[in-house]
Amino acid sequence: MRRAFPLLFIVLAAPLFAVSCAELKQSRAILPVREYEKMIVGRLDAEYVGTDNCVSRCHRHDKLTDDFRRSVHGEQLRPEDGLPLVNCESCHGPGSLAIAKIGDDVEKNDLSKVKCDTTTFLDIMNLPPQAQSLICLKCHSTVSTPILTHWNASSHALNDVSCFDCHKLHQGPQQKVSREQMSELCFGCHPEIKAENNLFSHHPLREKKMACVDCHEVHGSVQEKLLKGSTVKETCTRCHMEKQGPFVFEHGDVTENCANCHAPHGSVNNNLLNAAMPFLCLQCHAGHSADNKQLFVNRCTDCHSQIHGTNSTAPAFNNNGTLRQ
Ligand code: HEC
Ligand code: HEC
Ligand code: HEC
Ligand code: HEC
Ligand code: HEC
Ligand code: HEC
Ligand code: HEC
Ligand code: HEC
Ligand code: HEC
Known part of the structure; x- marks a missing residue:
């Protein structure tokens, strides 16, 4: 229920x-x-015969059998203490019909190369x-x-x-998705992310120094876009702790969502920024002139350098032009 x-x-x-x-x-x-x-459920007229029977009659020399034995699932096979038990039939359904026409003599089976009837398994x-x-x-x-x-x-x-x-369970003993192969697996269905990750500024996913699951919980999460943690900020500050705050001078509430300014997978702009300066800032602010000169100031962060917030109690606009905020 x-x-x-x-x-x-x-x-x-x-x-x-x-x-x-x-x-x-x-x-x-x-x-x-x-x-x-x-x-x-599988065929109701079939019985469970156990992994030993499956293996000895049909998969004695398979790489598959070898891999399975060394896998976490294979390790669950502990006839001596009963449970937990995972065997071939837990996933493929009961196997008696598949091996019905194959005798007990292992050597003879090897020679005659008879195959089991796979049509009687779960498709x-x-x-x-x-x-x-x-x-x-x-x-x-x-x-x-x-x-x-x-x-x-x-x-x-x-x-x-x-x-x-x-999860490609028979491609090797590994049952999890390995970090090594993860990006390629995900890129296969998410080509737009692959394209983003190829841009100039990017998290090192294609270099395999990071993995998608550092930020995503692919089995489902409480956040949108399958993100880890409960807010975007939390997703990011597990690694970028210095941006965590709280700061005495916060940048409004915009840093709650780092994606307001950053493209997580990649960007043509420095620092994974969503837009180039000054356009990034001009999405939310009017530009202004500095020092009473009527010049348009493009490099906003030359002066407003503490963009993520600061605890500094220095004057708002100090000698070297750093605006606390
Ligand atoms: C935990 C579930 C699970 C267990 C246990 C399992 N398999 Fe599989 N098997 C699968 C899945 C899923 C596939 C579908 C193809 C794939 O993902 O590789 C598959 C596919 C296969 C195939 C077809 C492979 C191919 O390339 O067409 C064979 C043969 C096979 N399994 C044999 C076995 C044998 C023998 C055992 C026991 C030693 C076993 N399986 C145990 C899940 C399982
Ligand atoms: C008959 C029970 C059973 C079935 C069916 C089963 N599993 Fe498992 N699985 C286990 C047990 C027991 C473990 C080991 C304990 C654990 O990690 O929870 C395990 C572990 C795993 C792991 C962890 C491997 C690791 O390296 O930590 C993965 C991944 C996994 N299973 C995926 C699958 C997938 C995908 C399927 C369906 C094709 C599947 N399992 C079907 C019982 C089962
Ligand atoms: C979109 C791809 C994807 C799908 C779909 C998926 N998984 Fe996974 N799964 C992964 C990745 C990637 C990991 C490795 C996570 C990590 O290393 O943090 C994983 C890890 C696991 C683990 C190991 C968990 C642990 O704590 O170590 C289990 C068990 C598992 N998956 C079972 C399943 C089952 C059962 C399903 C279907 C209900 C499923 N997965 C569907 C990608 C997927
Ligand atoms: C077999 C194809 C397939 C694979 C493999 C796959 N995905 Fe997906 N993924 C989808 C589909 C389909 C959706 C839902 C439609 C969409 O939003 O694109 C989705 C949705 C998502 C979303 C949420 C998007 C949203 O708008 O909510 C994320 C994040 C994601 N996938 C990440 C991953 C990661 C990380 C991996 C690798 C571990 C992965 N996917 C592997 C097919 C796949
Ligand atoms: C540094 C953290 C991080 C990493 C690593 C990461 N993502 Fe994401 N991903 C995000 C964030 C944050 C979002 C939400 C973006 C937004 O809301 O604008 C997202 C969104 C997505 C979406 C939804 C896209 C959309 O436009 O709706 C998909 C699909 C996705 N990611 C797949 C992946 C795949 C595949 C990988 C690995 C190759 C990956 N992500 C690695 C943080 C990350
Ligand atoms: C698993 C750890 C991890 C997580 C989580 C993470 N990052 Fe990163 N981030 C890194 C690493 C490692 C680098 C350094 C990349 C390099 O030096 O090539 C980096 C670099 C950056 C950069 C600078 C990029 C550049 O071009 O110099 C920005 C901006 C950034 N991350 C933002 C974010 C945002 C936003 C999030 C959340 C969506 C996030 N990060 C989540 C590890 C992480
Ligand atoms: C209001 C826009 C904005 C928001 C929101 C924002 N950033 Fe940034 N971030 C920037 C700018 C602009 C730079 C480049 C700094 C520079 O040019 O001096 C940057 C640079 C970075 C860098 C690389 C340089 C460094 O300072 O380490 C990281 C990492 C980073 N941001 C992480 C984050 C994280 C994590 C969040 C969310 C908590 C976040 N940012 C939210 C605008 C923003
Ligand atoms: C997503 C919208 C958004 C973006 C993008 C953004 N800001 Fe802001 N900014 C805000 C909000 C909201 C406040 C708080 C306004 C308030 O308190 O009146 C703020 C406040 C400020 C302040 C005033 C701080 C203070 O103490 O009064 C400065 C300076 C500032 N932002 C500079 C920048 C710069 C430089 C950029 C580009 C790197 C930028 N902002 C990008 C939304 C944004
Ligand atoms: C040459 C240095 C300099 C540059 C470049 C600069 N600013 Fe400023 N900004 C200042 C000074 C000085 C103040 C006033 C500080 C104060 O009054 O405390 C200020 C104030 C602000 C404020 C707060 C306004 C208010 O009314 O509280 C915002 C928002 C702001 N700037 C945004 C920007 C944006 C967006 C850019 C880029 C287009 C930018 N600044 C470029 C020096 C600069």
């Missing part, structure tokens, strides 16, 4: 997102959760994304995996992105 509310939300909210998801994947009707649950790649995710969510409940608390309301879930789209 716990799931009923978020899913109701999906059912109601999904049509709103239909346009953007149509570009990415073919849109499908959103069904009640029990329909997806039915899809992941895992062709399930609707909601059903694909349910395969994972049946174990990864919010209780065991807190990062999934906001999954059902996340723009990824609402736009037909499933766990499989990011």
Whole structure:
């Protein structure tokens, strides 16, 4: 019952997102959760046979088996103490029919190269994304995996992105998305971010010194744009602590949202600025002349250098032209 509310939300909210998801994947009707649950039961006439049977009959020499054994999922396989247990069939469905025509003799199987009947498994790649995710969510409940608390309301879930789209479980022992491969994975579906990150001033994502998940919680968050923390400022000041404040002289309330002035992924302007000087400042302020000369002063921060706020109690406009604010 716990799931009923978020899913109701999906059912109601999904049509709103239909346009953007149509570009990415073919849109499908959103069904009640029990329909997806039915899809992941597998063949009712099949029995569970255990990983040893799957492996010895069909995947003895696969890299896949090797990787799986060394993966976090493979490590959960502990027949001696029972639970928790993850095996091939937890994701692929019961396997007795698949190996029905294959004998017990491992050596003979190797020689004859018989293959198991994969059509009797769950058609895992062709399930609707909601059903694909349910395969994972049946174990990864919010209780065991807190990062999934906001999954059902996340723009990824609402736009037909499933766990499989990011987690490639058989590409190696790694089940998480590695920081090394992350940017490329995300760029694949977010080419506009890749373009931004190629601009002159940028956070070092393509250099792999930072990762998207330093700022985003891709499984869903309480902030817009899947941001970490509860405000944009909080997202940024985890690293740029000196901009945190509070300052005696604040820059109005504008620094609450660093994105008022900064483009997080990249910009043609220095310092990731949204616009070049003086236009950045002129979006919110009228220009003015200095020292009674009627000249237009372009480099606002030459004088107003403490743009993020300061605690300095020096005169507002000191000798070297620094305006506290
Ligand atoms: C935690 C879930 C999970 C477990 C456990 C799991 N798989 Fe998979 N498997 C998947 C997913 C998801 C796919 C879809 C393709 C992909 O993401 O690589 C897949 C795909 C496959 C494929 C097709 C690969 C391809 O390239 O077409 C084979 C074969 C396979 N799994 C065998 C196994 C075997 C054997 C085991 C046990 C040793 C196993 N799987 C355990 C989730 C799982
Ligand atoms: C049968 C239960 C079960 C299923 C189904 C399952 N998992 Fe897991 N998974 C676990 C357990 C248990 C762990 C280890 C404990 C933990 O980290 O919560 C784990 C760990 C993980 C991790 C953490 C790996 C790490 O390096 O820390 C990832 C990522 C993951 N699973 C993804 C998935 C995805 C994606 C699916 C669906 C294709 C899936 N799991 C299906 C039980 C399961
Ligand atoms: C948009 C891509 C994306 C999707 C979709 C996605 N994940 Fe992840 N997942 C990631 C990334 C990236 C990480 C690594 C996060 C990190 O290192 O902080 C991760 C980490 C995890 C972890 C490890 C968490 C931990 O605390 O270490 C688990 C478990 C997991 N995901 C499960 C899932 C499940 C289950 C789903 C589907 C309901 C899912 N993910 C959907 C990208 C994704
Ligand atoms: C399979 C394609 C796919 C992958 C892979 C993917 N995304 Fe997405 N992402 C989407 C779709 C579709 C949306 C919702 C539509 C949109 O806003 O573009 C979305 C939305 C987002 C949003 C929120 C945008 C908003 O307006 O709310 C962020 C942030 C995001 N993705 C970050 C990431 C990150 C970081 C990764 C890599 C870990 C990633 N995505 C991987 C498809 C993907
Ligand atoms: C330094 C922090 C930071 C990093 C690192 C970061 N983002 Fe973002 N991202 C943001 C902020 C902040 C926003 C919201 C911008 C706004 O509201 O104007 C955002 C917005 C987005 C959006 C929504 C775009 C839109 O215009 O609505 C997507 C998609 C996205 N990010 C994807 C990514 C991907 C993919 C990566 C990794 C390659 C990444 N981000 C790395 C901070 C970051
Ligand atoms: C995970 C740590 C981290 C987070 C979070 C982070 N940054 Fe950064 N930021 C960096 C690093 C590292 C650099 C230095 C890049 C370099 O030297 O190439 C940087 C550089 C910058 C620069 C100077 C860029 C330049 O061209 O010199 C600005 C401006 C900036 N960040 C703003 C932000 C904003 C705004 C946010 C929040 C949306 C944010 N940062 C979040 C790590 C972070
Ligand atoms: C009112 C516009 C504005 C806002 C809002 C703003 N910045 Fe800046 N930021 C600037 C300007 C302008 C520069 C360039 C400074 C210069 O030219 O002296 C800059 C430079 C930076 C730099 C690189 C140089 C340095 O001082 O370290 C970082 C990092 C930075 N900002 C982080 C942030 C963070 C984090 C926030 C949110 C808490 C934020 N900024 C909000 C205007 C702004
Ligand atoms: C998003 C809008 C916005 C942007 C962009 C912006 N400011 Fe401001 N600024 C404000 C607000 C709001 C205040 C507070 C106004 C008030 O208290 O009357 C303020 C106050 C100021 C003050 C007066 C401080 C004081 O103590 O009276 C100065 C000086 C200033 N800004 C300079 C700049 C400069 C220079 C830039 C460009 C780097 C800039 N601002 C960009 C909104 C902005
Ligand atoms: C040559 C130095 C200099 C430059 C360059 C400069 N200012 Fe100023 N600014 C001042 C001085 C001096 C004051 C008045 C300080 C005071 O009265 O305490 C001031 C005051 C302000 C105020 C506060 C006005 C008020 O009524 O409280 C704003 C806003 C402001 N400047 C914005 C800008 C913007 C935007 C630019 C760039 C287009 C800019 N300044 C460029 C020196 C400069």
